[in-house]
Amino acid sequence: MKKLTRSQYKKIAGVCGGISQYINPELDPVIIRAGWLILTLFNPLMLLVYFILALVLSDSPYETV
Template sequence: MKRLFRSSDKKIAGVCGGISQYINPELDPVIIRAGYLILTLFNPLMLLVYFILAMVLPDANCETV
């Protein structure tokens, strides 16, 4: 089963990198980051979504049960 994690390929918290790995492991995280930036310019509430995801998503390096 696929799980959503924060990526070790980080610029800020690894959320966009984790989303790109969840969608397709070969997808470049820059595409997700650019799309997220465009969405944030039109809807600043996306910043709150990003920081909530940064707090809730586990790190990719942590062990899960």
């Protein structure tokens, strides 16, 4: 069973990296980050959603840097 977690490969909190790993492990997190940025420009509440996800999601126990 797949579980949404924060990624160890992170720029800020690892939320976008975790979402990209959840959708498809071969998906580049830059695509998710760019999409999230575009959504945030049109809807600033997405920034609040990002920080809530950063607090709620646990760290990924499987990845090492």
